[in-house]
Amino acid sequence: xxxxxxxxxxxxxxxxxxxxxxxxxxxxxxxxxxxxxxxxxxxxxxxxxxxxxxxxxxxxxxx
Numbered sequence: 446x447x448x449x450x451x452x453x454x455x456x457x458x459x460x461x462x463x464x465x466x467x468x469x470x471x472x473x474x475x476x477x478x479x480x481x482x483x484x485x486x487x488x489x490x491x492x493x494x495x496x497x498x499x500x501x502x503x504x505x506x507x508x
Contacts, residue, residue, distance in 0.1 A: 448469060448471070450468040453469070454467065457470075457485070459485035459486075460494055473485075483500060484498070488503065
Protein backbone atom coordinates (compact mmCIF):
# COMPACT_ATOMS: atom_id res chain seq x y z
CA UNK A 446 0.00 0.00 0.00
CA UNK A 447 1.36 3.37 -1.01
CA UNK A 448 1.49 6.11 1.63
CA UNK A 449 -0.50 9.20 0.69
CA UNK A 450 1.68 11.57 2.70
CA UNK A 451 0.87 14.70 0.69
CA UNK A 452 -2.88 14.16 1.13
CA UNK A 453 -2.41 13.31 4.81
CA UNK A 454 -0.52 16.57 5.37
CA UNK A 455 -3.60 18.52 4.29
CA UNK A 456 -5.51 17.06 7.25
CA UNK A 457 -2.68 16.75 9.80
CA UNK A 458 -3.03 19.23 12.66
CA UNK A 459 0.19 18.28 14.47
CA UNK A 460 2.00 21.48 15.40
CA UNK A 461 5.05 19.80 16.96
CA UNK A 462 8.08 21.34 15.21
CA UNK A 463 10.33 18.89 13.44
CA UNK A 464 8.03 15.89 13.76
CA UNK A 465 9.46 13.23 11.45
CA UNK A 466 6.12 11.37 11.33
CA UNK A 467 4.01 14.30 10.08
CA UNK A 468 1.79 13.00 7.27
CA UNK A 469 2.84 9.40 7.93
CA UNK A 470 -0.26 8.34 9.83
CA UNK A 471 0.70 4.69 10.38
CA UNK A 472 4.03 5.72 11.91
CA UNK A 473 2.37 8.44 13.99
CA UNK A 474 -0.26 6.08 15.40
CA UNK A 475 2.41 3.47 16.22
CA UNK A 476 4.60 6.09 17.94
CA UNK A 477 1.81 7.40 20.16
CA UNK A 478 0.32 3.98 20.86
CA UNK A 479 3.67 2.77 22.21
CA UNK A 480 3.52 5.69 24.66
CA UNK A 481 -0.11 5.21 25.71
CA UNK A 482 -1.13 8.36 23.82
CA UNK A 483 -3.29 9.44 20.91
CA UNK A 484 -2.13 11.37 17.83
CA UNK A 485 -2.78 15.10 17.40
CA UNK A 486 -5.68 14.50 15.00
CA UNK A 487 -7.80 13.23 17.91
CA UNK A 488 -7.64 16.63 19.64
CA UNK A 489 -9.06 20.09 19.07
CA UNK A 490 -6.65 22.76 17.87
CA UNK A 491 -6.41 24.26 21.37
CA UNK A 492 -5.78 20.93 23.12
CA UNK A 493 -3.32 19.83 20.45
CA UNK A 494 -1.12 22.86 21.06
CA UNK A 495 -0.60 21.71 24.68
CA UNK A 496 1.25 18.62 23.34
CA UNK A 497 -0.61 16.59 25.99
CA UNK A 498 -1.53 13.53 23.93
CA UNK A 499 -2.72 11.51 26.91
CA UNK A 500 -5.90 9.46 26.80
CA UNK A 501 -6.96 11.25 29.99
CA UNK A 502 -6.73 14.62 28.18
CA UNK A 503 -8.80 13.22 25.29
CA UNK A 504 -11.49 11.98 27.70
CA UNK A 505 -11.47 15.30 29.59
CA UNK A 506 -11.89 17.27 26.38
CA UNK A 507 -14.69 15.05 25.09
CA UNK A 508 -16.73 14.58 28.28
